[in-house]
Amino acid sequence: MTKASFPSKAGADWWRGAVIYQIYPRSFQDSRGTGSGDLAGIVRRLPYVASLGVDAIWLSPFFKSPMADMGYDVSDYCAVDPMFGTLADFDRLVAEAHLLGLKVMIDQVISHTSDQHPWFKESRSSRDNPKADWYVWAEPKPDGTAPNNWLSIFGGPAWEWDGVRRQYYMHNFLTSQPDLNFHNPEVQDALLETVRFWLERGVDGFRLDTVNFYFHDRQLRDNPPLVKIEGATSADAPDVNPYGMQNHLYDKTQPENIDFLRRFRALLDEYGDRATVGEVGDGARSLSTVAAYTAGGDKLDMCYTFDLLSENFTADHIRRCVQAVEAEVADGWICWAFSNHDVMRHVSRFSRDDDDRSEVAKLAIAVLASLRGSICLYQGEELALPEADLAFEELRDPYGIRFWPSFKGRDGCRTPMVWESTLANGGFSDARPWLPVRYEHQVLAVDAQLGVEGSVLEHYRRMLAFRRAHPAMVTGDIAFVATNQDLLVFTRRLEGEALLFVFNLTREEQSFQLPAGLVARQIIELPGYRPAFDGKTVVLKGLDAFVVGID
Structure with a gap:
């Protein structure tokens, strides 16, 4: 597949409405017989990725790391871990991706480092070394316990005692992942220089891991308990994790983060046509955080939340999530996804049994590709894994x-x-x-589905081509149409194009009558779906979809 087949989206707004394909390097392709994937293996498979019709790839971390958290514990931000290859391998990957018309985004994990990072080794060596204040250190309470009640997402307190400094250090994740002190301008400067390193190597953008975790409350105030709302769920942590019992007012999402994100954006603006997508895990406040981080055009380009990463694949849930974004994220941008490397694969979350997995997978990409926003696909979902x-x-x-x-x-x-x-x-x-x-x-391997009519893989390819062929699906406005609530119905409009989408996410037959004022102008065949339509009423079987051009 050549660049001419799928031309790269040009301009500073290439990311708006883009389809991003997430690659988990350790699990994509092994080229050296080690049992682990590597950068050369990714290069080998890039033509396949380009042939899907996506605009960009997002690479999960490949930096030098002890791999206690599979690379999300970085010990050198400017080096490729030997298990993945070399900097030369990375440069080749960027060059090959660009030849295929693919943008390259990389995962920046800057809220914390590995405890094997030279910065932390120096910081923990004494209380008066040049990097003594580069991490979050705090005195114990008089009884020797931790400074406050903050919890780690990976279980237990968010504080670890260090016998050398005789202080606690903060870690939102593993004890071997100490949190950087963003209140120190030197830390910000050093991190931005590592970002510049990758910009100079030609990367097109960054996925910012735990982007709302950068700053902590200077006063180290206790988090209050979370007041549970009946029926509400959160994907920030599983129910078995006490992390979800706190209202995380003070250990993340601090107001100082706004100014740092402006600094980050200013750096990217020096290079032009670069993009950012931030991961926001903030419970009920996620959308307000997304709005703050993407508003004004001087911070992040877009964010994604965990809203669609739940087990809830219903018309009502998707409608509420999208309407909430449209209402709150006025001038920002959202990136939607059903799966990633941190959650159960969505065909398992959404399916009732093994028999409907392929139909669920097909309908999921049809819905995702039709929403307003950018979308992110996770490797293997196009195979219905x-x-x-x-x-x-x-x-x-x-x-x-x-x-x-x-x-x-x-x-x-x-x-x-x-x-x-x-x-x-x-x-x-x-x-x-x-x-x-x-x-x-x-x-379900690629070779068992490639070119096979009706396969999930071919459905993904056709659905992404359909999205690309209709500009209204990429950046057009979205408006929901009132229904019996069992159907997901909305319009997408851009300039002279207006489309009406109807999705039946149930397993039962449903019918929908075009409301007064909406006139079917052109029947448009949505790949893989042909429900009965008489010009006014459409009848959809379970897990069915329909689109029509309207006046």
Whole structure:
């Protein structure tokens, strides 16, 4: 697939409405027989990614790391970990992606480092060294306990005692992931220089991990308990994790973050046509945080929340999420996703049984591609890969190991990509892979679906081509149409194009009559769907979809 086949979106706003494909490097393609994926393996598979019709790739961390949290514990922001290759391999990846018309976004994990980072080793060595204030250090209470009640997402207190400094340091995640002190301008300067390093190497954008975690409350005030709203759920942490029992007023989402994001944006603006997408995990405040971080055109370009990463695949839930974004994020931009490397794969979350997985996968991309915003796809979802069921002894994720068996962690969605159905390990590696390849994945491999009429893979390709062919789907306005609430119905409009979408997310037959004032102008075949329509009323079977051009 060449650049001419899928031309790169040009201009400073290339990210607006873009389709971004997330690659988890450790699990994409092994080129060296180590059992783990690498950058050269990604290069090998880039033509496949381009052939899907996406605009950009997002690479999860490949930086030098002890890998306690699979690379989200960085020990050198400007080096490629040897398990993934070299800087030369990365440069080749960027060059090849650009030749194929793909933008390259990389994961910046700057709220914390590994405890093996030279900055932390120096910081913990004494209370008066040049980097003594580069991390969040605090005195114990008189009884020796932690400074406050803040909790780690990975379990237990967010504080770890250090015997050298005789102080506690803060960690929102593992004890080996100390939090940087963003209140120190030197820390901000040093981090921005590492961002500049990758900008100079030609990256097109950054996915900012835990973007609202950068600053903490200077006074170290206790978080109050969370007042639960009946029926409300949050994807910030599983129910088995006491982290969800607090209202996180003071350990994240501090007002000082706004000015830092302006600094980050100013740096990117020096290079032109660069983009940012921030990960916001902030419970009920997520949308207000997204609005603050993306408003004004001087901070982040877009953010994504956990709203659609739940188990709720219903018309009512999706309608409420999108309407809330439209109401609150006035001049900002959202990036929607149903799956990523941190949550159970969505065909397993949304399906009732194995028999409807392919239909659920097809309808999910049809819905996602029709929403207003940019969208992010996670490797393997275009094959309808389900969540892999792993035994405890197969786990690598410290989160799952900590909360087993009530929460199995994130390994089930991180198992290797499957390329060839008849090869060992699905063609991912000649060696034993770092996570197992299950048979139910192998039979869904790329070669078993590519060019096969009716396959989920071909449906993804056709659906993304359909989106690209209709500008109203990419950046047009969205407005919901009143229904019996079992159907998801909305219009997308841009200049001379107006489309009406009807999605039946139930398993039962549903009908929808065009309301007064909406006149069908042109029947448009949505890939894979042909419900009965008499010009006024459409009848949809379960998990069916319909689109029509309207006046």
